[in-house]
Amino acid sequence: MTDKNKSKTKGKHLKKYEPQMNMCIRCAYCFESCPIVKETQWDTDGARGKVILSYGLLTGDLEPSQYIADKFFRCTFCRDCVERCPSKVDILDIISSARAELVEAGFASETHKHIVDNIKNTGNIYGDTEVISQERDGKTPLFIGCQYLGRPNKTKKYIKILEKLGFEPLVSKEICCGFPMEVLGFREEYEEHKKKFKKYFPHENAITLCPTCTVFLNEGHNIDAKHVLQVILEKIPKANLGLKVTYHDPCDFSRGLKIIEEPREILKKLGVEIVEMEHSRENSRCCGGGGGILMTDQKLSDNIAKKRIYEALETEVEILVTSCPTCETVLKKAAQEISEEEGKTISVRNIEDIIWMGLKNVEAS
């Protein structure tokens, strides 16, 4: 039998998950629709592989290395494995803890370091000191998030939508929720950032625009955060846009927050017919943009996104709607490439565009 008594890593982050790793019965059910395994077909790239590698790092069977780090950063955090796991192992916590071990052992990627430095120095992932936060007085705290701060026109649109529907959003200068630090394994930096975040955003509840920020405000900061679509659902008027679309469920929505019906109900109220893709709702396939993979393995991310666009094309509609800015960006790029290469086209739109069109439609009529 093996001598697994000495650990070559600190195991600081992984130790508490040892029972979870033992709970993993290694059944491989997590392979079923893992976007990475579907692409590479290597067992090492699936959740089971990552749990085994984590166990190796914890027990000292494996030493941290760049090769292992690259494996751990090959994950979109799409939560599909979590849904499939019959033993309900906290797979994402294990992966992010292993990432933390690897980062502390000196195996962080330069791109990820750059993002974390941006957050530390400027408060947002883009390192943009001129970010317009569109501050305004109001009653309900609105957390915009880096992705929307970097897309000021979209933010403006959502704020106008909220105001048109009778909300009074309170917008103040904000900093990143810190999710990138946590998910990329920069835990010390995140703990520091968390204290700072509280000062900028001292609220106990919030409306949010980004699905990932919504999850993380709840889980990481204990803030009662509701996504804007949950909040405005009841107030959306009936419109008659007459569009036929397919809807891509962002992973943090359908599997993280279980927000599945709300966007569909909103679209239906606005007179939009939805043609579902083969994999939708909690079984939605990943767009390929999450977990930091977009920054470290663009080709893999592109391939995953293209698969999703091919699935959308099978619905034979002209528009794919989603409700996450990252999904939108990644899928738009994939759709553009497929259009150029094969002449098959589908337009990728974010749901706020459709809501805005719907409200205009109501005003016009």
Next chain:
Amino acid sequence: MKSLDIKKLRDIVGEENIRDNLADLYVYSSDASVHSSMPNVVVRPGSTQEVQKILRYANKNRIPVIPRGAGSGMSGQTVPIDGGIVLDMKRMNKILEIRPEDVLCKVEPGVINDELNRVLEPYGFFFPPTPSSGKICTIGGMIGTNASGNRSVKYGATRDAVLGMKVVLANGDLVTLGSNTKVDSSGYQLAKLMVGSEGTLGVVVEATLLISPLPKYRAMGIANFKTLEDAGKMISSVIAAGVTPSMLELMDHVAITAVNKAQNLDLPDVAAIVIFECNGMTKEAVDYEINQIKEISRKNNGTGVKVTDDPDEMTRIYAGRKKLFPSLSRYREKLYTTALADDMAVPMSKIADTVKKIHEIAERNNIVMSAYGHCGAGLIHTKILMDTSEKSQWEGAKKAVKEIYEYVHKIGGTTSGEHGIGFSKGPSFKQEKKDSLDMMRKIKQALDPNNILNPHKLMDSPDDWLTATPLRYQIKDL
């Protein structure tokens, strides 16, 4: 074993399909069993020709080759005890032919069971073996272990659905075995021999499979029993009455308690629950069989007998059985599920006695065991729940496994019903089949004289599974 020429293998499969990094080898050192042992290299062939080239090279140089599908086997079939080449077959995943008029299909070994069924559905057919790992397990793996599942009571196991195959032998030769017909009286049934051979006789590169028409109607029921004996009698009476349920599943009291605790399902606090399902082409035919089962349940003191054909209600009834596996993992803190003595099959009339015996042995050896499974086919699944960090628990498990199998063999049962032997069950298997081990070894010697194909499995497995390889757990004082 001579040293491996990685470059040679790389030339065969290409850079993208070979890994010898320690991290990859570590991942491929285990499957869903308790064991672990590192290969020297993992290779993914993409064609029959590549498999032939790899085997020719390995045979010449006496290098072990371990074929692997999804790596979801529970008995260590794909754990490379002597290292060597792990042959990951998932790249060979094409469905080659679907011939509804001949009621067959031809597939490569890396095709996933449910993917095959997804493709067969529009033709109105399905591939009958239904392992619970169907969403990820490969046809090659199913052939290797003669897998089955909860519908084996009606449709049998993989062997019953394999008509023929193409196999690469240890020396790299390609042979075609079996036929395209349901009946075959033409000499030795070598295709059937390959099923369940766990990669020790050849590498399957193509399989011809019998498919079945999809049933148009199904109904499901549940019955509760105050004693295991009554549940056991009900199960054997159903089969003896000539009824052919498509599912006949037992859950014992430990299983019921685990599900209630973990999932809040509020199943009745009884000694056993039996879940049954019938399917067919007409409602009348299904209702007739369901009514027979209801009657037999009542005659055997079954209470709370409920039957439905509502899909949602059927899902609800089966939820307890479906959620049993994850529930066992959460049964008690620090007790982890291990796949040991996990799939014995016994004569139908001995099911209740066997389940009682399992609990008695578990208690005596200070471990927790649950019994459930496809009892309509005589198959009992057990899981040993234990603190895997404690040496004494492993020693207790080893004793329990031995005692359970001694009992199973004494009553005329067999070591494995559907998961196969690997080497977790080696000692018991060798005990059970002691009269035919020599015959098996001669077959192996004839087909694989250099013993390169998955060595140390089945009849050649080590005498002590506990020390055969490192276990994949951290164990104190071991």
